[in-house]
Amino acid sequence: MSTPSTTPASPDTRLDATTDDPQPPSFTAERHLAPKWARWGLPVVLAVAAVALPFVGIDSAQQFLLAYMAIIALLAISLHFLMGIAGLFSLGQAGFFGVGAYVGVVLMDKLGWDGAIALPLVAVAGALVGLLMAVATLRASDLYLALTTLAFGFVGENVVRNIDYLGGAQGLAGFDLYFFGLTLDDPLLIYWIGLGCLIVFMVMITSMRRSRLGRALMAGREGPIAARSIGVDTGRYRFLAFGLSGAFAAVAGSLYTAYAYVLDPSVFGLGLTTTVLTIAIVGGLRSMPGVLVAAVALTWFRSAVDGEAISEYVLLFYAALVVLTLLFLPQGIGGAMSTSFRRLANRKGRS
Amino acid sequence: MTEPLLRARGLTRRFGGLVAVDSVSVDVAEGEVHGLIGPNGAGKTTLVNMLTGVDRIDDGTVHFAGEETTGLPSHKLAARGIARSFQTSQLFEDEDVLANVMAGRHRHLRYRFPHDVLYTPRTAREERASLVRCAELLAMLRLDDVAHRHVGELSYGRRRLVEIARALATEPRLLVLDEPAAGLSGVDVDLLEGVLRDLSAAAYTILIIEHNIGLVMGICDRVTVLAEGAVLAQGPPAEVRVMPEVITAYLGRSAA
Numbered sequence: 001m002s003t004p005s006t007t008p009a010s011p012d013t014r015l016d017a018t019t020d021d022p023q024p025p026s027f028t029a030e031r032h033l034a035p036k037w038a039r040w041g042l043p044v045v046l047a048v049a050a051v052a053l054p055f056v057g058i059d060s061a062q063q064f065l066l067a068y069m070a071i072i073a074l075l076a077i078s079l080h081f082l083m084g085i086a087g088l089f090s091l092g093q094a095g096f097f098g099v100g101a102y103v104g105v106v107l108m109d110k111l112g113w114d115g116a117i118a119l120p121l122v123a124v125a126g127a128l129v130g131l132l133m134a135v136a137t138l139r140a141s142d143l144y145l146a147l148t149t150l151a152f153g154f155v156g157e158n159v160v161r162n163i164d165y166l167g168g169a170q171g172l173a174g175f176d177l178y179f180f181g182l183t184l185d186d187p188l189l190i191y192w193i194g195l196g197c198l199i200v201f202m203v204m205i206t207s208m209r210r211s212r213l214g215r216a217l218m219a220g221r222e223g224p225i226a227a228r229s230i231g232v233d234t235g236r237y238r239f240l241a242f243g244l245s246g247a248f249a250a251v252a253g254s255l256y257t258a259y260a261y262v263l264d265p266s267v268f269g270l271g272l273t274t275t276v277l278t279i280a281i282v283g284g285l286r287s288m289p290g291v292l293v294a295a296v297a298l299t300w301f302r303s304a305v306d307g308e309a310i311s312e313y314v315l316l317f318y319a320a321l322v323v324l325t326l327l328f329l330p331q332g333i334g335g336a337m338s339t340s341f342r343r344l345a346n347r348k349g350r351s
Numbered sequence: 352m353t354e355p356l357l358r359a360r361g362l363t364r365r366f367g368g369l370v371a372v373d374s375v376s377v378d379v380a381e382g383e384v385h386g387l388i389g390p391n392g393a394g395k396t397t398l399v400n401m402l403t404g405v406d407r408i409d410d411g412t413v414h415f416a417g418e419e420t421t422g423l424p425s426h427k428l429a430a431r432g433i434a435r436s437f438q439t440s441q442l443f444e445d446e447d448v449l450a451n452v453m454a455g456r457h458r459h460l461r462y463r464f465p466h467d468v469l470y471t472p473r474t475a476r477e478e479r480a481s482l483v484r485c486a487e488l489l490a491m492l493r494l495d496d497v498a499h500r501h502v503g504e505l506s507y508g509r510r511r512l513v514e515i516a517r518a519l520a521t522e523p524r525l526l527v528l529d530e531p532a533a534g535l536s537g538v539d540v541d542l543l544e545g546v547l548r549d550l551s552a553a554a555y556t557i558l559i560i561e562h563n564i565g566l567v568m569g570i571c572d573r574v575t576v577l578a579e580g581a582v583l584a585q586g587p588p589a590e591v592r593v594m595p596e597v598i599t600a601y602l603g604r605s606a607a
Contacts, residue, residue, distance in 0.1 A: 028486055206470075211478060213467035216454075223441050231458040233427075
């Protein structure tokens with residue numbers, strides 16, 4: 001991120017030295033391109049801290065919580081990408097998640113393949129379901145789009161319910177899963193794999209936002225007519241957005257299988273979709289840091305009240321949180337964070 | 352005679368019983384500034400929408416740069432070098448000026464898939480070149496001081512300039528402007544006129560819908576006058592402005 005600079009340009013940084021304009025341009029490419037460390041410094045420090053976090057000495061319950069946070073964060077980031085970046089309103093993330101979970105179990109448990117091979121294949125399966133969703137919703141937008149994507153979860157749930165090989169309505173339990181030969185029953189291993197995927201996805205999304213692909217998605221989101229007028233084939237980028245988001249969410253689903261050790265058709269359920277939607281809105285759809293903070297905070301909250309009487313009202317609490325966010329922080333936590341950062345930077349710049 | 356850059360023949364668009372554009376033929380030669388004028392409701396915007404793939408073509412043909420482009424969608428026409436601005440602002444509202452203009456570079460960035468998700472050195476190199484070009488465009492349109500402002504915060508006149516900057520960022524062979532001066536203050540009109548003159552001098556081909564007759568007379572090499580969906584007159588502005596039928600269409604029968 002760069003902020004408007006107030007320092008005058010020295011003559012040699014002028015781009016357009018041929019005009020007789022006496023005022024040097026106040027915007028130049030040189031000053032816009034921030035040094036690399038400023039852009040990557042903080043994220044790298046945070047990533048290292050996240051990787052090292054389990055070493056501070058935490059008990060088994062906390063390890064499971066960390067693993068679950070990583071899984072939910074993956075799913076939330078997939079929605080951030082689809083809704084926040086591409087502007088496609090989806091209620092279908094649980095559909096991708098469920099497909100990922102079942103494909104993961106079939107590949108890793110039933111066929112006995114190592115997770116190192118299976119996880120990329122799960123991502124491919126999720127991408128294919130995403131493309132299917134893009135085909136099915138080709139002419140739908142806004143609420144119609146959301147409702148069509150919602151149907152995918154229901155379809156998945158009912159398909160699985162009627163296939164005995166996948167355990168039917170009872171589901172499956174007790175898996176033998178491996179990742180690079182290591183038994184995938186250690187919550188910390190799941191956490192690190194999830195974190196690794198999360199970092200990869202976040203790097204991908206961040207790069208995209210600064211390049212051709214991300215700007216094409218932005219253009220399609222902000223104004224399809226204008227986007228096409230500058231040569232962006234909006235239909236094509238819609239496929240891409242659904243495909244990538246599906247891949248991200250499916251990976252989260254297959255890690256969930258390893259985490260929960262049981263799998264039944266309820267993974268396709270509306271509860272999960274509502275949870276990630278709440279996270280995305282509270283965090284701020286456009287803001288990756290905001291969505292991450294919300295994913296961690298809400299997952300922690302949910303586990304903290306687990307077993308307490310109020311745990312039955314979690315969805316009610318989520319609904320209230322969404323309404324309050326939309327009323328007071330329309331840009332979510334992420335929007336509030338960037339506003340205060342900007343204020344801080346401005347104050348520093350002036351003094 | 353050499354082949355014109357844009358050649359439209361017999362273009363027709365009907366909305367129900369209304370013929371909005373009725374068998375219109377227009378040539379835009381390479382390097383010329385072609386004005387499209389006419390009273391309100393004459394079908395100017397509809398014609399331009401048909402030429403840029405935004406609206407359907409019921410009848411007629413369009414050739415661009417020697418190839419038939421009739422009925423191509425606007426993103427394909429943009430890829431061939433037709434860029435446009437819109438009468439009602441079509442900016443990317445939630446983004447800053449720079450992001451709006453950078454989006455226009457879409458067709459000139461050569462890198463593809465792995466390069467955009469990994470931000471490779473190649474990506475950085477091409478992005479940098481794009482940014483340099485956008486900085487030039489911003490400076491040319493006096494938008495450099497608002498590069499990082501959201502377009503929603505800008506004055507009406509500057510928003511129009513952002514739209515032109517974005518269209519120019521596509522390096523078009525044909526720039527189509529739909530009433531760029533509408534609602535602009537005198538200073539902004541002067542700036543726009545200067546920009547259009549610069550573009551004309553730089554051999555850009557421009558098709559411009561404009562109501563500001565002073566601007567049209569000042570910059571256009573040729574004009575086409577539309578009235579009630581049909582071509583009323585075509586020719587150099589000095590000749591067209593004195594034609595009795597043009598005066599009638601603009602001022603009513605009694606004035607002629």
